[in-house]
Amino acid sequence: MTEVTRGSVLETVLSILSKMDEDGELEVEITPETWLVADMGLESIDVVVLGTTVQEHYHMSMPFAEFLAEVGQRETRDIQVREFVDFVVRHLNGMG
Amino acid sequence: MKRRTVLIGLDGATFSVLDPLMNQGIMPFLKEFLVTGARAPLRSVIPPLTPPAWTSLVTGRSPGNHGIFDFFLKEETGPHIRFATSADVRCETFWSMASREGCHITVLNFPLMLPPPKVNGNVVAGGWMTPRQLRLGCRPEGLYDQIKAIPGFDPHRVVLNLAHEEKALEGCNLSEYDEWIRMHIERERQWFNIASFLLRDEPSELTGILFDGVDKIQHLCWRFLCPDASQGPLSMREEEIRRECLLYFSKLDEMLAGIVTLAGPDATIFIASDHGFGAQTETFFVNAWLAREGYLSWSDRERPRESENAVLGMRQIARHVYMLDWDKTRAYAATPSSNGIHVVPANGSSTAGVPTGEYAAFREELIQALCGVTSPGTGERVVKQIWTREEAFAGPFMRSAPDLTLCLRDGGLVSILDSDEPVKPRKMPSGTHRPEGVFMARGPGIHRGLCADELSILDVAPTLLYSLDLPIPAEMEGRVSEDLFLRTHLENHPPKFQTLRDSARTPKKGIGDNLLFDAEAEAEMAARLRAWGYIE
Numbered sequence: 211m212t213e214v215t216r217g218s219v220l221e222t223v224l225s226i227l228s229k230m231d232e233d234g235e236l237e238v239e240i241t242p243e244t245w246l247v248a249d250m251g252l253e254s255i256d257v258v259v260l261g262t263t264v265q266e267h268y269h270m271s272m273p274f275a276e277f278l279a280e281v282g283q284r285e286t287r288d289i290q291v292r293e294f295v296d297f298v299v300r301h302l303n304g305m306g
Numbered sequence: 307m308k309r310r311t312v313l314i315g316l317d318g319a320t321f322s323v324l325d326p327l328m329n330q331g332i333m334p335f336l337k338e339f340l341v342t343g344a345r346a347p348l349r350s351v352i353p354p355l356t357p358p359a360w361t362s363l364v365t366g367r368s369p370g371n372h373g374i375f376d377f378f379l380k381e382e383t384g385p386h387i388r389f390a391t392s393a394d395v396r397c398e399t400f401w402s403m404a405s406r407e408g409c410h411i412t413v414l415n416f417p418l419m420l421p422p423p424k425v426n427g428n429v430v431a432g433g434w435m436t437p438r439q440l441r442l443g444c445r446p447e448g449l450y451d452q453i454k455a456i457p458g459f460d461p462h463r464v465v466l467n468l469a470h471e472e473k474a475l476e477g478c479n480l481s482e483y484d485e486w487i488r489m490h491i492e493r494e495r496q497w498f499n500i501a502s503f504l505l506r507d508e509p510s511e512l513t514g515i516l517f518d519g520v521d522k523i524q525h526l527c528w529r530f531l532c533p534d535a536s537q538g539p540l541s542m543r544e545e546e547i548r549r550e551c552l553l554y555f556s557k558l559d560e561m562l563a564g565i566v567t568l569a570g571p572d573a574t575i576f577i578a579s580d581h582g583f584g585a586q587t588e589t590f591f592v593n594a595w596l597a598r599e600g601y602l603s604w605s606d607r608e609r610p611r612e613s614e615n616a617v618l619g620m621r622q623i624a625r626h627v628y629m630l631d632w633d634k635t636r637a638y639a640a641t642p643s644s645n646g647i648h649v650v651p652a653n654g655s656s657t658a659g660v661p662t663g664e665y666a667a668f669r670e671e672l673i674q675a676l677c678g679v680t681s682p683g684t685g686e687r688v689v690k691q692i693w694t695r696e697e698a699f700a701g702p703f704m705r706s707a708p709d710l711t712l713c714l715r716d717g718g719l720v721s722i723l724d725s726d727e728p729v730k731p732r733k734m735p736s737g738t739h740r741p742e743g744v745f746m747a748r749g750p751g752i753h754r755g756l757c758a759d760e761l762s763i764l765d766v767a768p769t770l771l772y773s774l775d776l777p778i779p780a781e782m783e784g785r786v787s788e789d790l791f792l793r794t795h796l797e798n799h800p801p802k803f804q805t806l807r808d809s810a811r812t813p814k815k816g817i818g819d820n821l822l823f824d825a826e827a828e829a830e831m832a833a834r835l836r837a838w839g840y841i842e
Contacts, residue, residue: 230438233454233461252438255389259420259439262391266421 214268214302220295226263227291230256242292254278257289264298272301309750310573311773313514313766314565315363315416316558317356318521319744320582321347323531323555332556335563336577336746343575343748344756344790350581350763352698353645353711354739356433356521357390359580359763360417365397366767366782370701372397374418376644379706385632385648387640392418392431396703398779400767401425401514407776409511412504415497416516419443427510430500432518437461456503463489464496478526480543487527487550490519491557498561505568512774515565517558524583527551528737534585537735574749574773578766586718586738588681588731590688592639592647593721595728599675603634609724633658637672637709642719646708647672669694669709676712681729688729690715717741745787749773751795758789768801777804 220242227240231250246252252260261274277297281289328337350359351369361374369375373396378387395418405411405425413419415432422429422445430453431443440461444450453459478486494517501515524531530548533540540548566575596602609629630638635658636650649669652659660668679688691713699707712720718738745761747769764784771778772786778801786801 226442229441232441233437233450253436256436256438258389259436259442262393263421263442266393 214299216295216299219299219302220291222267223260223264223291223295223298226260226267230260240291242290242295244291245288246291246294247288260294268298268302270302272298309511309773309775310509310569311512311749311770312565312569312573312575313512313770314562314575314577315360315514315516315518316520316577316579316744317360317516317518318524318581318583318739319577319579320524320584320740320742321345321744323524323583324744327552327555332552333559335559335566339562339566339575339577339748340746340755342754343746344753344758345747346745346758346787346790347760348578348743348745348763348766349760350739350741350743352693352741353643353713354581354741354743355643356518356580357417359743360516361395361399363578363580363763363766364399364401364416365395366400366764366779366784367397368699368701368764368783370695370699370704370707371783373703373706375699375707376641376646378641378644380640380648380708385630385638385640385650390418392421392423394418399423400770401429401512403771403779404512404774404776407774409774409776410508411512412501412508412510412514414501414504414513414515415518416514427512428504428508432497432516435465437465440464452507453500453503456499458496458499460496463492464500466493480547483527483547484550487523487547487554490522491554494519494554494558494561498564501565502568505565512770513569517561519554520558520579521583523551523554524737526737528583528585529735531737532585534735572750574752575747576766576770576773577744577746578763579743579745580763582740582742582744583737584717584740585735586732587716587735588688588714588718588729589721589725590679590712590714590718591721591723591725591728591730592712593723594725595679596637596639596647597724598728601635601637601672603631604724605629605631611724636660636668639720639722640708642722644708645712645714645720647710647712649709672710676710679729682727683731686715688715689713747790751791751799753790753792756790758787761787772799772801775799775802777802779803780805 224240227250231240240250244250246257257278261272265271281287324333324336327333351362355376357377358369358374361372362368365372373394374390377390379390379394380387401411401413402423402425405427409426411425411427413429415430417433419429419431419433420435420439420443422431422443424445428449429445430449435443441450444453497515497517501513505513527547530540530544531551569575593602597604632650637647638650639647649665650659652661673692676689676692677687680686681688689712693711695704695707695709698711714720716738717740743763745766762784764782765787766784768778768782768784769787769790778786780803788796
């Protein structure tokens with residue numbers, strides 16, 4: 211499989227997040243530095259659906275539950291877009 | 307356009323509620339519908355639970371063949387569970403079959419439709435949605451913008467308002483019932499408006515719309531809808547709540563009339579529920595019992611206990627991964643909704659678990675022990691029936707199902723919380739699922755005023771395909787309900803059968819095959835289950 215670039219994954223993730231917030235309350239642009247919970251106000255189930263949508267897009271399952279469980283152990287239970295993208299890139303390129 | 311068929315889903319509808327409402331004049335349209343149509347009890351699947359039942363209805367296959375047993379899916383290895391999605395439905399649905407045969411379809415608010423499937427028509431996913439997910443849950447691209455333009459559309463009222471549902475989660479005192487019930491009336495109205503818009507603007511050969519407020523209201527308000535005479539008359543306040551419940555059904559009846567009118571006089575209308583309802587009067591704390599019997603051990607962390615606002619433990623779903631001592635646990639219940647017990651297999655990394663060679667004997671020992679659970683007050687047996695996975699879920703996906711599935715004597719859900727006593731009476735009865743739902747039909751070639759014998763929920767898919775004059779896959783486990791149809795109609799329109807194409811015969815591979823589930827997200831989902839009445 212051709213290595214997937216970070217830029218293309220970022221574009222996909224931003225597109226999905228934009229759809230999720232297209233009718234929403236976020237007044238600032240979604241960037242790689244955007245926090246999914248603090249900035250976008252996503253609920254946990256929204257992040258789960260984000261993962262499901264990404265997997266459907268790439269036709270590949272990824273261990274999002276483990277990833278999010280690790281996030282849940284942090285003092286700040288939140289993820290920036292760039293970290294989410296990095297996770298997806300790693301698994302798409304088989305570097306889990 | 308081919309003959310038009312409409313499927314109206316009423317989650318949890320039961321004739322024991324609908325018949326009195328029709329007789330009391332609360333649901334005049336439905337009463338008239340049945341005078342000119344047919345009705346039959348509809349036997350659900352094991353367990354009679356929304357995700358496996360609706361999936362069986364739309365696929366004509368049993369859970370062991372479509373792979374959905376609960377709101378969640380357990381990994382084949384390990385205790386993790388994850389949220390079930392459309393990708394996990396391993397059989398073709400009649401939505402996709404009809405679409406593939408050239409029908410234009412519209413599917414609204416059915417569960418397990420996220421991500422929305424690619425069909426020839428319009429899909430708005432239902433079930434477990436937040437407002438943000440509605441756009442993602444719509445297909446094709448642009449559908450959400452059309453829906454947004456419907457006067458009065460509010461995504462926050464289409465999906466369940468979690469803040470509102472939290473009130474019900476916390477025990478919902480009597481002063482809050484009115485707002486909660488009216489919220490569900492508004493939700494149904496939002497879905498009705500979407501359906502009306504699409505029926506007018508883009509009519510389909512096959513339209514499906516699901517109203518799930520019936521289930522939610524019956525869970526929380528069963529004792530007002532079907533008061534138990536032995537508990538004495540309802541108080542004045544309780545009567546007010548009952549009137550609000552009746553208002554819900556009255557408004558629902560108006561919406562049913564509206565949809566049927568929009569479908570046109572020549573349409574075939576099916577109305578079906580995924581299961582029925584009845585009262586749950588006691589709680590079996592199955593994990594507490596397993597612990598007492600030595601099959602389960604709680605971890606050193608704080609164990610989840612029953613409390614005033616937590617009886618079944620829906621908030622604890624998926625937390626069993628952290629709550630149990632996996633070095634000492636051999637059997638556990640992961641979710642109240644499945645009424646299922648999982649046996650922990652032995653593996654090389656742990657001294658616990660049941661070795662493969664001992665599995666059959668261990669499971670039989672567990673069954674015998676469960677048969678001995680009795681009510682402390684009456685000494686009566688609490689577990690009415692127990693199915694092994696081979697009995698309940700035979701099929702290629704059986705190994706994802708619980709090892710044992712319980713049917714309690716009151717049909718209720720188990721609790722996965724710890725408790726000082728494994729069986730306790732509930733302070734107030736609540737509504738819980740029963741296997742017997744409803745099936746109603748009216749249209750060309752269908753008997754008028756017929757009360758037919760019980761149908762299987764697996765019969766709906768072949769019957770619906772027949773109504774569309776589409777071939778019925780031989781692999782479907784149900785049959786065309788020919789009793790519903792006039793003999794002359796059947797003679798002029800004999801059912802057609804086909805063998806699925808090879809590509810459709812192979813179970814669909816789910817994208818989520820190796821998905822793990824996030825405990826925190828599961829807790830959020832558990833909160834929704836609680837809100838929707840699977841708990842006190």
